[in-house]
Amino acid sequence: MSTFEALREQLEEAARAFGARDAVAGILSGMVDDVGRALGEEPEIFPVCHHSPASALAMARRLRDKRPSVIYLELCEDLAPLLEELRNCRLPVALQAFASELDGFPAAWAPLSVIAPITEASAEYQAIAYALDTPGVEVVLVDRSTDHVFQWEPREEPSAERKEPEEGEDEDDAALHGDAVGIEIGDLRPGFAELEEHLLHHGKVRHWSEWWDQYVEQPLAGADYATYRQVMVLIGSLFRRLRPERPGRDRRDEDRERYMWTRMREHLAATGADPSECLYVCGAFHAASRVEQFGLSADAEPYEITPRTGTRWSYGLIPSSHSAIEAQFGLAPGSVSIAAATFAKALKRGGVTPFRLEGQKGAAKRKAPKPSRAPAAEPATDRLSGYLASPPVLDGLDESELLGWCVDIVRLARRNGYLSSTADAIAVFETSILLAGMRGRARPTPYDFQDAAVTCIEKDSVPGRRDVRRLCEILLGGDRVGSVGYESLPPLARDVLDRLEPLGLDLTKRTIQRALLDLDADPALASCSRLLWILRRLLPDDAVRPIMGSRELGERSIQESWDLAIGRNQRSIVELGYEGVTVEQVLEQRLRRAVWDPKATAAIALEAVEDATLYLGGRRFADELGARAVELLAAERTVDDAPEVLRRVRRLLAYYRASEPELPAWCEAFVTEGYAHYCTLLPTAFTDEDTGVRQVGAMLGFLFGMESLALSLGCDHAQLELAVRQSHPEAPAKVALLWAARSQLGMASLAELRERCDELLANPLVIPSFPLYMSGFVQALVPFPALAALVVEVMSKAFARLPDAVLLPWLPGLITTLREHARELVPVLVREAGRTFPATLGAVDAWAPPWEASAPGAGAGAAAPAGGPVSELLAARPDTCDAVAALLGYPGGWTETASASGAAGALLVRHPETSAAVAVLLG
Amino acid sequence: MTDGMLRAPAEVKYAEELDWLESIDDSPKPFSWRLSPRMVRLFVLGSERADGLDREVKQKWFGDRSFVERAIVTLASDRGLLLIGDPGTGKSWLAELLSAAVSRNSTLVVQGTAGTTEDHIKYSWNVSMVIAKGQSRESMIPSPIMTAMEAGVIGRFEELTRSTSDVQDALISILSEKYVSIPELDDDNIVFAKPGFSIIATANSRDRGVNDLSSALKRRFNFVRIPVVTNKRSEAEIVRFRTEELLRRHQIELELPPTLLDVLLQSFADLRAAAASATSDDEKLESALSTAEQIGVLEDAILHSRFFGDATLRPETLGGSLVGSLARRSPEDLAILNKFWHGVVEPRSKKDKGGPWEGFLEGGRQAISTLS
DSSP, X not given: OGGGHHHHHHHHHHHHHTTOOHHHHHHXXXXXXXXXXXXXXXXXXXXXXXXXXXXXXXXXXXXXXXXXXXXXXXXXXGGGGGGGGGGGSBSSEEEEEEESSOSSSOGGGOSEEEEEEEOXXXXXXXXXXXXXXXXXXXXXXXXXXXXXXXXXXXXXXXXXXXXXXXXXXXXXXXXGGTTOEEOOSOOOOOSSHHHHHHHHHHHTOSSHHHHHIIIIIHHHHTXXXXXXXXXXXXXXXXXXXXXXXXHHHHHHHHHHHHHHHHHHHHHHHHHOOOGGGEEEEEEHHHHTOOOTTOXXXXXXXXXXXXXXXXXXXXXXXXXXXXXXXXXXXXXXXXXXXXXXXXXXXXXXHHTOOOOOOTTOBSSOOOOOOOOOOOOOOOOOOOOHHHHHHSOOOXXXXXXXXXXXXXXXXXXXXXXXXXXXXXXXXXXXXXXXXXXXXXXXOSSOOHHHHHHHHHHHHOOSSOOSSXXXXXXXXXXXXXXXXXXXXXXXXXXXXXXXXHHTGGGOOOTTSSSOEEEEEETTTOGGGHHXXXXXXXXXXXXXXXXXXXXXXXXXXXXXXXXXXXXXXXXXXXXHHHHHHTTOSSHHHHHHHHHHHXXXXXXXXHHHHHHHHHHIIIIIOSHHHHHHHHHHHHHHHHHOOOOTTHHHHHHHHHHHHHHHHHHSSSOXXXXXXXXHHHHHHHHHHHHHHHHOTTSOHHXXXXXXXXXXXXHHHHHHTTOOHHHHHHHHXXXXXXXXXXXXXXXXXXXXXXXXXHHHHHXXXXXXXXXXXXXXXXXXXXXXXXXXXXXXGGGHHHHHXXXXXXXHHSOHHHHHXXXXXXXXXXXXXXXXXXXXXXXXXXXXXOSSHHHHHHOOOHHHHHHHHHTTOSOOOOOXXXXXXHHHOHHHHHHHHHHHTOOOOOOOOOSSOHHHHHHHHHOHHHHHHHHHHXX | OOTXXXXXXXXXXXXXXXXXXXXHOOSOOOTTOSSOHHHHHHHHHOOOXXXXXXXXXXXXXXXXXXXXXXXXXXXXXXXXXXXXXXXXXXXXXXXXXXXXXXXXXXXXXXXXXXXXXXXXHSEEEOHHHHHHXXXXXXXXXXXXXXXXXXXXXXXXXXXGGGSOHXXXXXXXXXXXXXXEEOTTOSSXXXXXXXXXXXXXXXXXXXXXXXXXXXXXXXXXXXXXXXXXXXXXXXXXXXXXXXXXXXXHHHTOOOOOOHHHHHHHHHHHHHHHHHHHHOSSGGGSOSSOOOXXXXXXXXXXXXXXXXXXSOSSOOHHHHHHHHHHHHOOSTXXXXXXXXXXXXXXXXXXXXXXXXXXXXXXXXXXXXXXXXXX
């Protein structure tokens, strides 16, 4: 401990000078203790911070020097089998554990997803690459399993904190991780907002990434291993000691440390590895741990690890990106890219050869490093005093690098619509240096450069899609998006890629690709088309998008064209792979799950039948779902879904009639069941206030539209008649519907219906509610299209006679109703209106509504006996009619044609000139 | 020194502080600057304990530090500085502070208007003297910009986008060649800018499209966009700072109750939220609802209570002056304010029985009924 004695005294002196109480002195000297303790421990502790180029660099150097035989890594232990798969991927990718069927967790948490992103510029990747490619080296993941991540979550909260992507992010890439819970090695940030604010304020920087870069990264980039370790543990210890009390979270952190140390001891005991040959890679925060299990020499009881729950976890790799990592872990936009660029630069400058997995895609191959043995362990000396006492020593100005940036940003800006020129490059260069000088830095950081570029190039408006700040981010590394290699994809994703091969496109690319399918010319593409439609059903909207072609019951496309963004949606496909082996199986499972869900309705089941018929083909599965639809319908107590049921069952019936020799049994059962079901519910639906007029309209549509089929299957028409007779609605709209139904059943004539409407219109007390009746009539068009003439008539009268005060408030409602159900209502109405109203403007003046013209004649009720050749023929051969009448049970008997009977006839006989003149006029 | 001036320019008002800063400033200074860039920043943004100064330097402009840094750096570079932002965001005040700190002269100002001519930017002639003595340097009247060039100090151009494009373009040669030639004279006919000369222009982003800058001129300016302050804490700070200054100027002894300041800030925040969700210009107040507007409202109320009241600021007066200041168009603005009063102020006053909102409600109501 004497190594840091001088520093400890100095710090205690400082605490006294500040007049601070024991607490401050305790914290300051405690930090020094932590450093001493962590450094003296075996196995050697390697403290890291996430996305820290300095960590990665120090790791690469240390691995070459020490060449450990076992590496313990702070990463969920159950992710271990995935590490080997990293070889096939282009980094950054994320290791994912996924569970949709939970056992032991609240059902509301499903689906559970944990991701651990891996970037190339990270210490953990260095360690993994070294361990996997060096024979005889083992990497052991020691952190709690993903199952424990959720076991340790407090139950009342929905789940671990989930962050929204920040504004201004490229949504696409930022959303790569979905809503998974992110875990990272070496999360190191001040424990409370005020501390961070304080550090940012006095560091004269804008955000945490910049602070870290300036005060830790840069000074440590060239530092030796001892300094690196001491400083990292010191910072870990500082943030550990300076944090508010949060019992739940603190306990979780400590439990993780106990877990890791227990696992390490178990491994050492099992394998008999030499602790001096091992390296323990953990976050700096955990290196300063004070749990009783810390260290191999500790004699505390091993931590008792709880068994995992019964939840079945699936594992896989999903693509990740720098911006997704930034969004997930609340880092400043661009910081991970800048870290990656810093790492690349440091490698070049420091001559360090990093480790890379054999066969890794995405970057140039580097020479294999020469193995060198570690120098003898040097005694720990105090490197902290120097670090703490001196201001951050920055590299000298790297002029050529800055010049390169300035030239490139101008070029990039010009490509994005800015009017920038070489003069701007000069100005950016100058301004960067001036800004850095003003902020007390010897050389401009990427952040100074960014500010300078914004100052000099950004004018009053942004000409293109990206502003200068974003362009700088792109320039300084840009967003890198990883991808998972074919070999590491789950079977389902590989199957999809294999089956889409006939399209001749490289679907692993991240661009949107257009696929043209001429199904007539190349029938082999039909299977691709089918697969694409299934993917369309299963994947998010933008993954596969049909531009031309559709898939509806009974239709077949001749040509299709698709926009495919499968490479960009790799995550969704990988996650589909957790559900099954082929997309068909996944779809079948999903459909089955949907119809057997406790909340399933008949409409959902019918939709599933339709989907099964459309996408999976074959009758067996559709029949199974259909049978379930019948059950669901029989069990339903409301008629809320009636319109949907009607629409779907009509479509399915039409399809089966056209394509099959006979209807499937479930269809027949559905119609008979539906007929009885809706007949039973009709009287209640008419009176129930909660049931809308549209629902009742749809019920009537089902009953009347399917009646002939239902009757042929043994239903009884009397049931419907009784139901209608039992219905006594009060709401005007439903009354109108009932009238329409009665007229359809022959219980009332059209003339009576018309008369009733006229009465309503004539009654000033009813007029305000007349529009409601109208709404009912409009809905009646669905079940009774034959009523269209009457609806047009009543509507015309309403428009003619209703006062504006009543009419105008109703109009918007009418228009929205018509719009909403345009497909069913509008064609009927428009066709009828076209038939009724004159087509030209000139004809309007002379136009008399047909109902007014026919009114006097129709008043008599019975039709006037017809004259002409037909009646003459019938009169001449009465036997046929008599025989038919006898068959039908009507008494015989003929009326005389009123050719010249009555007073009018006598008058005409007396004055034949009038008749002759009329005959001439009529031609 | 400030005696006899209604409003002293920044370099006069803070003369003593600037002298002191200059005396302790040992960092390198660009050109003929009186203070080093870091000291300029300290003068504008105020000092902190960590700066280790013997005395406190007050913050004079409230906003993000990076704006000030970018502005100062631009002045040290080859380009002019254009501060752009909504009215009342403190652009001119920042420009004044910067010129005062850099060159101890913030009065070399050209005000851009529709009537500004090229003469206002370059030079004009004293006609009677030209008749008497002919054209010479003596009979020439240099513009403030030319004076700034000759002295190597900062010249200011207020509301650049209000002047017409051809006038604006006169700045192009000044900013790139850094000299003005006087073709009327035979010798001594070029005025060269001395080191330290630069231009700070301000432009109102609401005027966009009136007289857009040519791309040649845009290229010669660095744009620094000053956003409207929406942070309540710093806004309260600004309003208090400026109002105290006004009170001192008018030599008024008056207590500014913090609850009333809250009422004012809250109502502006509400009005801004309403304006942000408005779909057409008719549903928006004509005012930009800037911080300067708030200061105006408060000043109005203070003066009113000083001269026509009992020398205490009452919520009634504040309500009346808010309506009076913001109702510019009749009936649109009045209708919006009326709606605001009924929909927002009234519920607040009901919740806050006996508090300042009640008086505020009453005062505003009266003002609305008088105006409509």
